[in-house]
Amino acid sequence: MLCEKCNKKSATVHLTQIVNNKKTEMHLCEECANKSSFISHTKSFGFEPEFSFQSFLSDLIGSDYVFSDKSAASCPKCGTSQRDIAKGNLLGCAKCYDTFKEQLLPVIKRIHGTTQHVGKVPEERTAGKTKLVKKLRDLKSLLKDAVSKEEFERAAKIRDEIKALEKKLGVV
Amino acid sequence: MGIKEIVNSTKIYWLTSDGPERDVVVSSRVRIARNLADIPFPGVMSDADAESIFHAVKLAVAKRNDIEFTWLRELSDAEREILMEKHLISPDLLENHEKKAVMLSEDETISIMLNEEDHLRIQSLLPGLQLERAWNLVNELDDLLEETLGYAFCEQLGYLTSCPTNVGTGLRASAMLHLPALNIINQINSIMSTVSKLRLAVRGLYGEGSEAKGNLYQVSNQITLGHTEEEILKNLNSVIKQIIDKERKARKALYEEQRYYLEDRVFRAYGTLKYARLLTSNESMNLISDVKLGANLKIIDVDPNVLNELMIITRPSYLTKYAGKKLDSHKRDILRAELVRSKLKNLN
Numbered sequence: 001m002l003c004e005k006c007n008k009k010s011a012t013v014h015l016t017q018i019v020n021n022k023k024t025e026m027h028l029c030e031e032c033a034n035k036s037s038f039i040s041h042t043k044s045f046g047f048e049p050e051f052s053f054q055s056f057l058s059d060l061i062g063s064d065y066v067f068s069d070k071s072a073a074s075c076p077k078c079g080t081s082q083r084d085i086a087k088g089n090l091l092g093c094a095k096c097y098d099t100f101k102e103q104l105l106p107v108i109k110r111i112h113g114t115t116q117h118v119g120k121v122p123e124e125r126t127a128g129k130t131k132l133v134k135k136l137r138d139l140k141s142l143l144k145d146a147v148s149k150e151e152f153e154r155a156a157k158i159r160d161e162i163k164a165l166e167k168k169l170g171v172v
Numbered sequence: 173m174g175i176k177e178i179v180n181s182t183k184i185y186w187l188t189s190d191g192p193e194r195d196v197v198v199s200s201r202v203r204i205a206r207n208l209a210d211i212p213f214p215g216v217m218s219d220a221d222a223e224s225i226f227h228a229v230k231l232a233v234a235k236r237n238d239i240e241f242t243w244l245r246e247l248s249d250a251e252r253e254i255l256m257e258k259h260l261i262s263p264d265l266l267e268n269h270e271k272k273a274v275m276l277s278e279d280e281t282i283s284i285m286l287n288e289e290d291h292l293r294i295q296s297l298l299p300g301l302q303l304e305r306a307w308n309l310v311n312e313l314d315d316l317l318e319e320t321l322g323y324a325f326c327e328q329l330g331y332l333t334s335c336p337t338n339v340g341t342g343l344r345a346s347a348m349l350h351l352p353a354l355n356i357i358n359q360i361n362s363i364m365s366t367v368s369k370l371r372l373a374v375r376g377l378y379g380e381g382s383e384a385k386g387n388l389y390q391v392s393n394q395i396t397l398g399h400t401e402e403e404i405l406k407n408l409n410s411v412i413k414q415i416i417d418k419e420r421k422a423r424k425a426l427y428e429e430q431r432y433y434l435e436d437r438v439f440r441a442y443g444t445l446k447y448a449r450l451l452t453s454n455e456s457m458n459l460i461s462d463v464k465l466g467a468n469l470k471i472i473d474v475d476p477n478v479l480n481e482l483m484i485i486t487r488p489s490y491l492t493k494y495a496g497k498k499l500d501s502h503k504r505d506i507l508r509a510e511l512v513r514s515k516l517k518n519l520n
Contacts, residue, residue, distance in 0.1 A: 012433055078212040090289065090334040093212040094324035097332050097339075108329070108336050113371075114398030117330030119341035120311075122318050 003029035075099040136165050175242050175276055179251045179493075184258050185280035187480045191300020195468045196416045198348040198388065198480065201259070202306035202405075203295035204314060205333045205342035207324040213334040214271065214287040222271035222287050229275070229286060232320040233313070238278045244269035253489035259297055261285055282309050289334045290342075292317070301412060303345055303405050311401070330397060340397030345405055347412050352387040352465040353422035354415075360389070363415060371395050372411055386457035386483060391415065427469050438466030442474070445482075446516050451509040452501075456486045478515060485511055 003011045009029035074081040076099070080092030085100055097104060109115050139162050146155035186199045207213060208228070211221045226243070233239050244252055244261075252269065255261045260283050261274050273286040285293040294313055296306040324332040330340040338344070354360055364374045373394050376385070391412055393404050426434055441462035445451070451459075464479045466472040484490060486508050492498060495507060 012430075078216050080216065090215045091213060091332075091336070092216045094207060094209050094326075094332045097326065097329060104336060108339060108397065111337055112340065112395050112397035116328060117326075117340045117397055119330060119343070119400045120314075121330075122323055122325055123315070 001027050003027065003032050005029075005032040132165060132169055136162065136169070139165065175240050175247075175274070176251070178258075178260070178276060178280060179247070179254050184481070184484060186259070186297040186299045187484060188477045189299045190477070191298060191302055193301040193416055194299065194476065196349055196351070196419050197301040197412065198350055199259075199297055199299055200302045200306050200345075200347045201295060201297045202303060202310050202343065202345045203293050204310055204331075205290040205338045205344075206292040206294065206314065206317070206321075206331060207290050207333060209322045209324040211291065214289060214291060215334060217271070217287070219271060225286060225291050226273050228321060229284065229292065229317065232317045233275070233284075235316065236277070236313075239275055239282075240278070241273060241275045244272045244274060250489065250493040254493055257484060257487045257489050262288060262293075282313060284313075290338070301347060301409070301416075303347065303409050303412075307343075307345070307401060307405055338396050341399070341401050341404065343396055343401050343404055344392060345408050346390050346392030347408070349389050349391060349412070349415060349419070350387055350461065350464060351389055351415070351419050352461050353426050354419050355387050356426060357422050359418070359422065363418070367391060367411060367415075370407070370411055372408060385454055386461040388461075423465065423469055427471075434469070435466075435471055437462055438469075438471050442466070442472060442516075445512050447513070448509045450502075450505040451486070451512060452505055453486060453488060453508070456508060456512060457483065460486075474516075482512060482515060485515075 011027035077095035078092035275284040296309040331342040441459040
């Protein structure tokens with residue numbers, strides 16, 4: 001059987017598709033089948049998965065961005081302007097997040113679906129509490145696990161550990 | 173091993189060592205973006221800023237004597253490109269490299285790119301599926317850096333980055349998957365659309381134009397804010413496990429139902445690689461992929477790590493480095509075929 005598309009090579013890929021109860025069959029050669037499969041628009045090397053995402057970002061910001069009189073026209077620290085950001089340029093410094101907060105928050109919400117960080121926090125900000133909080137979270141999931149397996153002795157031990165840790169953290 | 177030796181070695185830790193789920197997962201990568209609070213981001217910073225970051229970071233990791241630093245300007249063009257093709261630095265780091273620097277650990281498991289899009293990009297690249305271990309290595313180094321560096325961080329948005337797509341955890345985790353069987357049975361598209369609904373991204377690797385060369389795909393998280401690092405990794409890991417399962421099932425089904433077709437394809441690929449006198453980059457990538465599939469299915473006895481190595485040493489920049497001078501594409505095709513032949517000859 002010859003490939004339906006190129007009519008040159010023999011068909012080695014046999015596809016059956018059922019759409020709305022209608023059955024269609026396709027017989028393709030390897031090459032034509034490959035061509036019809038995966039389409040990626042990227043030409044870059046493929047190191048950073050977010051590259052395509054980023055070019056898309058400038059459109060996102062551009063369309064979303066509202067010039068506002070309320071916030072400064074440019075960042076006092078690095079001089080990055082509202083216009084730069086509207087063009088989809090990268091931010092100039094940490095202060096930019098403050099300066100252009102009003103414009104950036106809706107964009108960030110659109111990208112991530114939220115505007116609240118819940119991950120790692122630098123230790124100095126928490127005076128060593130982060131690790132303890134994390135441990136607390138781990139212990140709580142262990143407790144759940146122990147209870148679900150009806151290992152009550154283990155659960156009691158974990159509960160005591162949690163209590164001690166909560167005391168240390170000042171949580172009531 | 174110093175950076176120069178790493179450049180010149182064809183042994184690439186993440187590519188030529190064994191790791192979990194290695195039949196499908198080539199490598200796992202985790203990177204985090206960090207910036208210093210008081211210095212403008214790399215896009216607008218001065219030369220003096222770049223210097224001070226270099227020295228601050230160097231000082232911060234002084235305890236780790238397994239780590240070596242170099243400014244990119246101290247390497248040759250070819251050396252820089254090889255670091256990129258080994259995935260130890262990103263293509264971005266090659267552009268305007270004056271202010272940029274790279275740090276590598278001796279065992280190549282961890283690197284820091286300085287003054288790329290962000291002041292620091294800390295990354296770990298490991299063979300097979302080892303996202304958690306990669307994260308632990310990165311996190312550990314981040315803890316050490318944090319002792320002395322004042323990071324740009326805010327309670328609401330987390331770690332602040334040049335681009336708002338990275339804000340929050342600054343974490344991008346990915347795995348490189350070899351999916352030849354899913355490609356043969358035309359399942360890649362449906363997997364891609366399913367995966368993108370889970371806020372993950374899949375893209376072809378080494379692709380030029382419309383195809384994924386060598387059936388290599390990269391799956392990564394798209395969202396960096398609103399989830400903990402552990403949640404992001406767990407989600408990615410479970411999706412990858414499902415893709416692995418689908419690929420293995422597809423391989424098995426193909427082998428059972430189309431045995432001669434598959435064997436023929438594998439041995440033809442092997443024959444071409446073994447005897448061809450001219451090999452283009454695309455052709456060699458696809459042939460290596462076929463032989464890899466054969467090796468995984470035990471149709472043919474070839475060390476998969478040698479095939480991984482071939483994928484790198486047949487890249488244009490490596491050939492340029494090997495020849496010691498710029499080659500036109502015809503000469504590269506000759507050299508590529510020669511190298512492949514000699515590697516495969518050594519096997520028997």
